[in-house]
Amino acid sequence: MQKPLVETRSLLLDRPFHLESGDSISPLTIAYEIYGEDPGTEKQVILIEHALSGSAHAAFYHEGETKPGWWDDMIGPGKAFDTEHYRVICTNVIGGCNGSTGPSSINPVTGKPFALSFPPITIRDMTEAQRALLAQLGIDRIRCIVGGSMGGMQALQFFSDYPDQFDSFICIASTMRHSAQQIAFNEVGRRAIMADPRWNGGNYYGDIPPEGGLSVARMIGHITYISEHMMQEKFGRIRKDKDLRAIFRPSFEVEHYLDYQGVSFVRRFDANSYLYITSAIDNFDLVTSISGMGRFRGESRARGTRLTTLETKKGLVISFTSDWLYPSEQSRAIVRFFSGLNVGVSYAEITTEHGHDAFLTDHEQQTHLIRSFLESLEHAQ
Amino acid sequence: MDSPVNRISRHTYSLIEDWIEPGSRVLDLGCGDGALLDRLIERKKVEGIGVEISQSMIVRCLGRGISVYQADIDRGLSQWDDMTFDYVILNDTIQVISRPHEVMNEMLRVGRYAIISVSNFGYIGNRIRIFLEGRMNTAIRTTGAWHDTPVIRFVSLSEFKTSLREINITLVDAWYYVAHSSIHSRRSFLSNLLADQGLFKLKREE
Numbered sequence: 001m002q003k004p005l006v007e008t009r010s011l012l013l014d015r016p017f018h019l020e021s022g023d024s025i026s027p028l029t030i031a032y033e034i035y036g037e038d039p040g041t042e043k044q045v046i047l048i049e050h051a052l053s054g055s056a057h058a059a060f061y062h063e064g065e066t067k068p069g070w071w072d073d074m075i076g077p078g079k080a081f082d083t084e085h086y087r088v089i090c091t092n093v094i095g096g097c098n099g100s101t102g103p104s105s106i107n108p109v110t111g112k113p114f115a116l117s118f119p120p121i122t123i124r125d126m127t128e129a130q131r132a133l134l135a136q137l138g139i140d141r142i143r144c145i146v147g148g149s150m151g152g153m154q155a156l157q158f159f160s161d162y163p164d165q166f167d168s169f170i171c172i173a174s175t176m177r178h179s180a181q182q183i184a185f186n187e188v189g190r191r192a193i194m195a196d197p198r199w200n201g202g203n204y205y206g207d208i209p210p211e212g213g214l215s216v217a218r219m220i221g222h223i224t225y226i227s228e229h230m231m232q233e234k235f236g237r238i239r240k241d242k243d244l245r246a247i248f249r250p251s252f253e254v255e256h257y258l259d260y261q262g263v264s265f266v267r268r269f270d271a272n273s274y275l276y277i278t279s280a281i282d283n284f285d286l287v288t289s290i291s292g293m294g295r296f297r298g299e300s301r302a303r304g305t306r307l308t309t310l311e312t313k314k315g316l317v318i319s320f321t322s323d324w325l326y327p328s329e330q331s332r333a334i335v336r337f338f339s340g341l342n343v344g345v346s347y348a349e350i351t352t353e354h355g356h357d358a359f360l361t362d363h364e365q366q367t368h369l370i371r372s373f374l375e376s377l378e379h380a381q
Numbered sequence: 382m383d384s385p386v387n388r389i390s391r392h393t394y395s396l397i398e399d400w401i402e403p404g405s406r407v408l409d410l411g412c413g414d415g416a417l418l419d420r421l422i423e424r425k426k427v428e429g430i431g432v433e434i435s436q437s438m439i440v441r442c443l444g445r446g447i448s449v450y451q452a453d454i455d456r457g458l459s460q461w462d463d464m465t466f467d468y469v470i471l472n473d474t475i476q477v478i479s480r481p482h483e484v485m486n487e488m489l490r491v492g493r494y495a496i497i498s499v500s501n502f503g504y505i506g507n508r509i510r511i512f513l514e515g516r517m518n519t520a521i522r523t524t525g526a527w528h529d530t531p532v533i534r535f536v537s538l539s540e541f542k543t544s545l546r547e548i549n550i551t552l553v554d555a556w557y558y559v560a561h562s563s564i565h566s567r568r569s570f571l572s573n574l575l576a577d578q579g580l581f582k583l584k585r586e587e
Contacts, residue, residue, distance in 0.1 A: 346447075346448050369440055
């Protein structure tokens with residue numbers, strides 16, 4: 001079969017884009033990809049939200065590349081998000097480094113990269129940027145917004161801020177707010193970057209970036225993304241050499257694995273983006289954000305009250321048994337919260353040994369659940 | 382196809398349906414493929430949620446558009462606040478539960494009424510089977526062999542009702558019936574012998 005191709009496109013917003021911090025970015029570039037575009041046919045839209053290190057390239061192939069997008073197992077003809085039936089859109093978050101404006105972008109005022117002069121961003125800023133893109137594309141109704149991990153946070157935020165625009169959400173391996181442990185892991189990653197002398201207060205563009213620090217941050221991340229069981233199964237105590245003097249280089253298989261993950265990450269990710277995005281994740285608190293803004297009528301007032309707009313909405317929350325970074329209890333809390341707002345929320349806990357990464361790897365069970373969920377939305381029409 | 386299982390379900394479903402007030406909130410424990418909830422949503426306009434442990438059943442519920450929550454009922458219903466529901470249903474499920482009294486207490490914490498169907502171990506047909514064969518057979522156990530069946534609780538209607546007092550639960554209403562037939566009665570006289578099913582509407586003792 002011929003590989004389906006896709007190109008990353010970008011939209012330039014030339015009016016100032018206002019952030020929650022009070023700052024604004026002008027101009028703002030938003031990178032996005034669209035799958036299943038069928039000119040002349042009316043298709044419902046699915047909006048895909050990526051996680052910390054993701055990009056707009058969720059599926060299909062870029063010209064001349066051998067690896068498809070990060071969720072290609074889930075998006076395409078006959079897959080969970082069937083491009084025969086849906087127009088599927090994924091955008092790169094602002095603050096990122098894969099096409100959308102972020103700290104590595106050129107500040108038009110100075111002609112140099114923003115670095116740390118880039119304003120702090122929030123999960124809501126990410127979704128507001130997508131809203132601006134959707135407006136440009138003339139899309140005002142979304143069949144389903146879906147994401148895993150940080151993508152799940154964006155899905156919950158966007159859905160809660162504008163429930164009238166969405167028929168449903170799917171939130172996978174995520175949370176309404178980070179726990180102390182989750183913040184702690186992110187902080188260690190940030191400190192590793194900032195402790196690297198090459199970080200240089202964020203001013204490393206045009207020079208060697210803080211590769212050591214960023215790769216350590218990624219290594220810590222990877223430890224939390226997989227389960228202890230899986231790590232033991234995969235690597236155990238296997239080692240390539242038994243030279244006891246080899247304490248200054250990777251020897252155990254697990255060390256090689258982490259080293260590889262770290263090294264390949266620094267090639268494609270910007271250290272400052274890592275700082276900005278992990279901070280956005282740590283600061284995310286759905287309940288506070290939607291009650292504080294008064295946009296969503298707040299949890300306290302909403303609980304037990306019938307909100308007619310939400311009664312017709314559907315949600316699907318998925319967690320994984322071995323995910324210790326985003327444990328199932330956090331997903332159950334999401335179900336409790338949205339059930340309290342009378343959204344018709346369902347919950348599935350997939351049994352797997354693959355840990356947090358299961359949202360990227362365990363596509364078969366997710367596909368069954370998601371296809372059934374989306375089909376029922378068609379019947380509800 | 383009108384399988385025996387469908388006939389049993391239909392009989393039980395129609396009795397349950399008669400007890401449910403239109404527009405009420407219903408939690409169905411062990412909801413399977415969601416057939417009962419589907420019927421209650423359609424005919425009684427209830428707001429329904431199912432609880433189910435099997436992922437393949439969850440997929441079928443989702444396909445029907447029913448809200449479903451994957452969980453093991455034996456681990457409690459801590460997901461729901463007190464008195465969230467008008468009715469909590471346990472249909473064709475009590476026989477697989479390890480801690481029935483804890484589950485019943487939880488049902489009456491999160492809901493005003495509990496509706497529980499019980500397959501009657503004391504039914505005359507079962508007594509004859511055991512007398513003749515000297516063993517439990519699949520008609521009584523419904524599925525599997527003694528070592529691998531999920532069906533672990535065998536209770537007669539009379540014993541079930543007696544034990545309600547121990548946990549301060551009041552019987553509000555009951556049907557005694559023969560599942561395969563259309564015969565049902567509210568009279569408990571000889572029900573422990575002649576009915577193979579009981580359906581109980583329960584509430585917390587005041």
